[in-house]
Amino acid sequence: AQSVAQPEDQVNVAEGNPLTVKCTYSVSGNPYLFWYVQYPNRGLQFLLKYITGDNLVKGSYGFEAEFNKSQTSFHLKKPSALVSDSALYFCAVRDLGNAGNMLTFGGGTRLMVKP
Amino acid sequence: EAQVTQNPRYLITVTGKKLTVTCSQNMNHEYMSWYRQDPGLGLRQIYYSMNVEVTDKGDVPEGYKVSRKEKRNFPLILESPSPNQTSLYFCASSFKGSQYFGPGTRLTVL
Numbered sequence: 001a002q003s004v005a006q007p008e009d010q011v012n013v014a015e016g017n018p019l020t021v022k023c024t025y026s027v028s029g030n031p032y033l034f035w036y037v038q039y040p041n042r043g044l045q046f047l048l049k050y051i052t053g054d055n056l057v058k059g060s061y062g063f064e065a066e067f068n069k070s071q072t073s074f075h076l077k078k079p080s081a082l083v084s085d086s087a088l089y090f091c092a093v094r095d096l097g098n099a100g101n102m103l104t105f106g107g108g109t110r111l112m113v114k115p
Numbered sequence: 116e117a118q119v120t121q122n123p124r125y126l127i128t129v130t131g132k133k134l135t136v137t138c139s140q141n142m143n144h145e146y147m148s149w150y151r152q153d154p155g156l157g158l159r160q161i162y163y164s165m166n167v168e169v170t171d172k173g174d175v176p177e178g179y180k181v182s183r184k185e186k187r188n189f190p191l192i193l194e195s196p197s198p199n200q201t202s203l204y205f206c207a208s209s210f211k212g213s214q215y216f217g218p219g220t221r222l223t224v225l
Contacts, residue, residue: 009155034213043205044158044216090157102148102173103214105157 002027002095006106013081013113021076021109023091032094033074034103035065039087047089050074051096061085081113117142119217121206127223128196136191136220138206146209147189148173149181151202152219158205164189196224 003026013019025031032051036044048059055067065076074091091106119140128134140147148163150173160173164183178200180192189208193200201224206217 004157006157036216043218044214046213046215049213092158102160102163105150105159107155107157 002093002104004091004093004104004106006091006109008109010110010112015083015113015115016080019078019081021089021111023074023106024072025074025093026072027093027095030096032096033067034092035076036090037087083113083115086111086113119206119208119215121217121220123220124218125221129225130197131195134193134196136204138189138217139187140208142208143186144208144210148207149191150205152205153202198224200224
């Protein structure tokens with residue numbers, strides 16, 4: 001079975017400061033990892049994904065995420081937060097050996113960026 | 116424009132009255148799925164379909180039905196809705212593991 005944990009319900013950060021949204025995962029095989037963002041009253045938008053290769057993945061809107069196999073983590077980061085980054089962020093994982101293509105999502109972390 | 120569409124976007128209904136939420140994608144994706152989003156629980160998969168006429172249960176299939184008669188459409192059917200099915204529903208289609216989500220359908224069952 002695969003699972004995802006986002007340990008923080010909410011992250012507060014001041015505009016211009018770096019931000020980190022945490023995600024840890026559990027899969028039996030090799031992970032396929034994603035971050036999505038959801039703005040109010042909107043659907044989920046894809047931010048970035050990791051399959052293989054460089055552990056630091058760059059995505060949309062200046063976000064990046066670092067894959068750490070030993071810690072089974074895939075934390076989302078941004079060097080300088082914007083007020084417009086305030087949204088709900090979801091981490092998701094798929095076991096690459098899972099032919100069913102099923103994604104498992106974390107519970108979500110609300111990011112609040114204050115001016 | 117590549118997209119996933121859902122209808123209706125908002126629906127208020129009563130217990131026991133059958134309803135269907137439609138989902139359509141124009142990207143020729145084989146894999147489609149339905150999720151429900153509830154506070155603190157993230158997104159949970161209801162059903163998925165790997166291709167036409169191939170559907171399977173996700174994590175929370177009870178009370179739902181789906182069909183996949185053609186590649187582009189994947190309707191979600193609630194035969195007898197109950198208040199615990201009040202939720203925000205998302206349809207998604209997938210290619211090489213990347214999911215593309217519809218705008219969501221907010222369903223309230225009274």
